[in-house]
Amino acid sequence: MVKEIFVKSILNKHKVRDSWFLDDYSLNPYEACAFNCVFCYIRGSKYGENMQKVLSVKVNACQLLERELPRRARKGEHGFIAISSSTEAWQPIEEKYRLTRKLLRIILHYRFPVHVLTKSKLILRDLDILKEIDKKAILPKDLRNKLNHSVLITFSLSTLDSKVAKIFEPGAPTPRERLETMQKCKENGFFTGVAYIPVLPFISDSDEQLEEMVKTAKDYGADYVFVGALTLFGIGKRFYYKVLDRYFPNLLPNYRRLFRIFNQPNKEYQRKLERKAMEFCEKCGIKYKIL
Numbered sequence: 001m002v003k004e005i006f007v008k009s010i011l012n013k014h015k016v017r018d019s020w021f022l023d024d025y026s027l028n029p030y031e032a033c034a035f036n037c038v039f040c041y042i043r044g045s046k047y048g049e050n051m052q053k054v055l056s057v058k059v060n061a062c063q064l065l066e067r068e069l070p071r072r073a074r075k076g077e078h079g080f081i082a083i084s085s086s087t088e089a090w091q092p093i094e095e096k097y098r099l100t101r102k103l104l105r106i107i108l109h110y111r112f113p114v115h116v117l118t119k120s121k122l123i124l125r126d127l128d129i130l131k132e133i134d135k136k137a138i139l140p141k142d143l144r145n146k147l148n149h150s151v152l153i154t155f156s157l158s159t160l161d162s163k164v165a166k167i168f169e170p171g172a173p174t175p176r177e178r179l180e181t182m183q184k185c186k187e188n189g190f191f192t193g194v195a196y197i198p199v200l201p202f203i204s205d206s207d208e209q210l211e212e213m214v215k216t217a218k219d220y221g222a223d224y225v226f227v228g229a230l231t232l233f234g235i236g237k238r239f240y241y242k243v244l245d246r247y248f249p250n251l252l253p254n255y256r257r258l259f260r261i262f263n264q265p266n267k268e269y270q271r272k273l274e275r276k277a278m279e280f281c282e283k284c285g286i287k288y289k290i291l
């Protein structure tokens, strides 16, 4: 059962542009997500173990966006809108509601650029509108001499191993399917990349795995790669540990050490991850991050 809800706002304006994803705004047509990834950070604060049960569609999203975007456009506040920053905008119910598609049409009309973050094959349905946005959107002034694209399409993965993905991203398309979908986006002329966020400590974060991930992204046509660490807190942390206990019980002590104080691995872990990611990107001839 999908709950239909009315919300007060649909477009969130950030105080500061996201330095990785370049978005000034974010927009999420749904609440919760049927892909139900074990590590999903949105579960951490409010959703339970099965997000399928609390899935909601924001039925007044189009009316709200129709009100908000012209106002922003008149003031010349064009900036990247991140779509799917905290839910999957192309999850299965989108086939029925077609809400993301309707929102994209409004975005096209007011000429805002978009950064799409997805794991879904359904995005291929909307490449027609995304192509128009890529041609017609207005980039923020300070990005005009740095970017030639008004649509960025990023696929997120946490591992290349389909068995591991089945455990940690049970409802999402397989890693291979995501990479193949990205390849199709690339063949259609889009600027695309892979966000290996989060890599899973002791499961998909070894140097060999990272190098393979970067190389694979390049082989499938990615223009850029992001690599980021896992965040665990609240309900999400308890759920993740439960899954670990079931499939990788020997790793629990390592995780308890790594996440003993903070929600993320310590700075040393994060610095090494970034250093290695940059090193492998340079070796494979692919950009680390977008700019």
Ligand code: SF4
Pocket (backbone or CB within 6 Å): 032, 033, 034, 035, 036, 037, 039, 040, 041, 042, 086, 087, 088, 119, 172
């Ligand atoms: S696809 Fe994204 S939003 Fe959906 S459960 Fe996975 S991490 Fe969360």
